[in-house]
Amino acid sequence: MVHLDSPEIQSLLSEVEGKIVDNLKEGNEYMKSSVDYLFSSGGKLLRPLLLIIGSEAGRKKDRSEIINLAAAIETLHVATLIHDDIIDESEMRRGIQSIQSKYSKDYAVYMGDFLLSRSFLILAELDIPRELGVTLAKAVSRICTGEMRQYSNRFNLDITPMEYLKIVSGKTAALFSMGLSAGAYMCDADEAVVKKLGHIGYRLGLAFQLQDDLLDYTGDDAVVGKELQVDLIRGYYGLPVIHALMGDHGARVRTLLADGLSDDDVDEVIHLIREGGSIEFTKDLVVRYRNKTEKMIQGLPETPARSMLLELLPRFFDRIH
Amino acid sequence: MVHLDSPEIQSLLSEVEGKIVDNLKEGNEYMKSSVDYLFSSGGKLLRPLLLIIGSEAGRKKDRSEIINLAAAIETLHVATLIHDDIIDESEMRRGIQSIQSKYSKDYAVYMGDFLLSRSFLILAELDIPRELGVTLAKAVSRICTGEMRQYSNRFNLDITPMEYLKIVSGKTAALFSMGLSAGAYMCDADEAVVKKLGHIGYRLGLAFQLQDDLLDYTGDDAVVGKELQVDLIRGYYGLPVIHALMGDHGARVRTLLADGLSDDDVDEVIHLIREGGSIEFTKDLVVRYRNKTEKMIQGLPETPARSMLLELLPRFFDRIH
Numbered sequence: 001m002v003h004l005d006s007p008e009i010q011s012l013l014s015e016v017e018g019k020i021v022d023n024l025k026e027g028n029e030y031m032k033s034s035v036d037y038l039f040s041s042g043g044k045l046l047r048p049l050l051l052i053i054g055s056e057a058g059r060k061k062d063r064s065e066i067i068n069l070a071a072a073i074e075t076l077h078v079a080t081l082i083h084d085d086i087i088d089e090s091e092m093r094r095g096i097q098s099i100q101s102k103y104s105k106d107y108a109v110y111m112g113d114f115l116l117s118r119s120f121l122i123l124a125e126l127d128i129p130r131e132l133g134v135t136l137a138k139a140v141s142r143i144c145t146g147e148m149r150q151y152s153n154r155f156n157l158d159i160t161p162m163e164y165l166k167i168v169s170g171k172t173a174a175l176f177s178m179g180l181s182a183g184a185y186m187c188d189a190d191e192a193v194v195k196k197l198g199h200i201g202y203r204l205g206l207a208f209q210l211q212d213d214l215l216d217y218t219g220d221d222a223v224v225g226k227e228l229q230v231d232l233i234r235g236y237y238g239l240p241v242i243h244a245l246m247g248d249h250g251a252r253v254r255t256l257l258a259d260g261l262s263d264d265d266v267d268e269v270i271h272l273i274r275e276g277g278s279i280e281f282t283k284d285l286v287v288r289y290r291n292k293t294e295k296m297i298q299g300l301p302e303t304p305a306r307s308m309l310l311e312l313l314p315r316f317f318d319r320i321h
Numbered sequence: 322m323v324h325l326d327s328p329e330i331q332s333l334l335s336e337v338e339g340k341i342v343d344n345l346k347e348g349n350e351y352m353k354s355s356v357d358y359l360f361s362s363g364g365k366l367l368r369p370l371l372l373i374i375g376s377e378a379g380r381k382k383d384r385s386e387i388i389n390l391a392a393a394i395e396t397l398h399v400a401t402l403i404h405d406d407i408i409d410e411s412e413m414r415r416g417i418q419s420i421q422s423k424y425s426k427d428y429a430v431y432m433g434d435f436l437l438s439r440s441f442l443i444l445a446e447l448d449i450p451r452e453l454g455v456t457l458a459k460a461v462s463r464i465c466t467g468e469m470r471q472y473s474n475r476f477n478l479d480i481t482p483m484e485y486l487k488i489v490s491g492k493t494a495a496l497f498s499m500g501l502s503a504g505a506y507m508c509d510a511d512e513a514v515v516k517k518l519g520h521i522g523y524r525l526g527l528a529f530q531l532q533d534d535l536l537d538y539t540g541d542d543a544v545v546g547k548e549l550q551v552d553l554i555r556g557y558y559g560l561p562v563i564h565a566l567m568g569d570h571g572a573r574v575r576t577l578l579a580d581g582l583s584d585d586d587v588d589e590v591i592h593l594i595r596e597g598g599s600i601e602f603t604k605d606l607v608v609r610y611r612n613k614t615e616k617m618i619q620g621l622p623e624t625p626a627r628s629m630l631l632e633l634l635p636r637f638f639d640r641i642h
Contacts, residue, residue: 027462030469087427106408114465124454133445141348144435148351
């Protein structure tokens with residue numbers, strides 16, 4: 001029985017990170033120090049973990065293929081983070097200064113492109129089956145569309161929960177779904193299992209983002225206000241805000257968001273969101289996703305992938321109570 | 322005998338452009354109008370043309386594969402232009418407002434990424450041989466490295482012609498080389514021919530960039546000064562400038578570049594570049610490349626590719642006399 005925190009899994013994840021760093025350093029003498037910097041904070045490597053879990057649903061074991069594919073997907077993910085931070089003007093990423101803030105926006109554009117090209121190189125060298133390549137390319141394209149959709153919907157006070165979930169599905173869920181199912185596909189799992197894992201990954205991705213939205217409202221009040229304020233001023237509205245805009249206090253929330261948003265205004269928005277049941281609405285949705293996802297995992301054949309997913313579930317869904 | 326301007330070639334190029342636009346529009350409802358805008362100016366489609374020429378060196382004819390591969394490579398190229406314009410803050414591209422200037426830098430970051438992802442999708446669907454995929458991925462990576470190298474060498478008053486040619490080789494020559502050889506490879510040309518075409522494409526790329534450098538010094542004096550001034554102020558030095566920095570007037574040019582660069586200063590730099598034989602030095606290099614390249618083309622087997630390349634040669638090398 002393989003556990004998520006077992007030395008075996010940890011060592012696989014280290015190998016993935018090693019492959020990522022080696023691949024990037026090999027390709028560009030101008031970036032060695034920034035690559036070291038980038039990976040100094042240590043990411044959570046969630047997508048590689050999903051790939052490894054997916055691979056445990058299969059009949060075949062090819063560690064090296066899985067490590068390479070995981071490195072490609074994580075490199076791709078980091079590239080999108082670097083470009084996102086340009087647009088969001090984020091100062092920090094994973095607890096250290098973001099690339100755009102440390103090196104400049106220009107540098108971040110090139111560095112993101114370079115990471116994309118190196119991700120593509122790993123995939124080309126892997127010679128993955130055509131079907132998987134197309135699925136992966138479509139997932140990448142969907143991430144870009146998700147980003148674009150999110151960007152186009154800034155300051156949209158009429159955005160619906162459905163439209164919001166579409167954004168999340170592109171931005172986060174597409175690659176989670178891809179990771180879990182690709183791992184299984186590469187290791188010769190049954191087609192039905194591959195498909196189910198895709199659905200499970202998709203739901204994990206949605207839940208992950210919704211929990212992020214909820215995190216805006218937990219913990220220290222001063223901190224909560226600060227982070228939410230930045231998002232609101234930039235026109236990014238999470239599900240609780242979107243729900244509040246449609247609720248009883250909708251008109252007041254709309255007025256507050258449409259104007260300048262002083263610190264007091266932000267406090268009032270938070271208050272109205274809490275009063276109007278928008279936190280509960282979001283939590284309920286998460287619980288429904290959780291139950292559905294758990295049922296889907298339980299329906300999987302008895303493989304290490306199944307037990308690892310059951311172990312993983314609370315880490316995705318129970319970050320907020 | 323197929324001519325470069327024959328209706329057959331023109332119609333192939335139209336098909337490539339159609340494929341590019343369809344592929345982009347299909348993938349993103351948010352970008353349909355900007356895609357139309359982007360292609361409204363009509364590019365020169367040099368890379369697709371090279372691919373088509375390369376394909377004429379082969380034994381096999383598969384127009385549809387060549388059109389798709391050409392669309393992927395041109396999409397990739399346009400993506401790099403969109404991102405370049407962000408860094409260079411270029412207002413114009415191909416005679417119309419650049420994407421970053423018309424829509425915003427943020428939008429341009431996402432649009433470039435989206436184009437990259439769609440280029441990747443075409444390639445994944447094509448299911449090109451592993452060897453070609455790796456070569457292409459390495460070419461893309463080399464473009465990024467070239468961009469990074471160029472960016473890192475801004476304001477470098479000690480940059481050598483060799484270092485400069487390395488930048489150009491990554492930025493321009495890699496994809497020219499790739500285009501010409503990939504077309505031949507896909508159409509089953511002999512391995513030796515594929516290799517030779519790669520070298521020819523590489524030299525065409527270098528010459529193309531050097532001619533661009535020379536264009537800075539021809540035509541109306543006021544216009545010349547204006548465009549060169551922008552590059553010099555941003556710290557981008559072409560080969561004539563680099564040569565002048567190493568010549569008799571080097572110390573003076575260095576002083577002028579290191580300071581603010583008024584209009585008068587730019588006039589003096591241009592004067593010193595002309596006086597010091599830097600234009601001749603660059604032209605000589607172009608002539609040497611031209612002769613070498615012509616000899617290489619003449620050494621190719623008698624195929625339509627050979628005659629088309631001979632027809633193409635002056636378009637690359639004789640833009641400046």
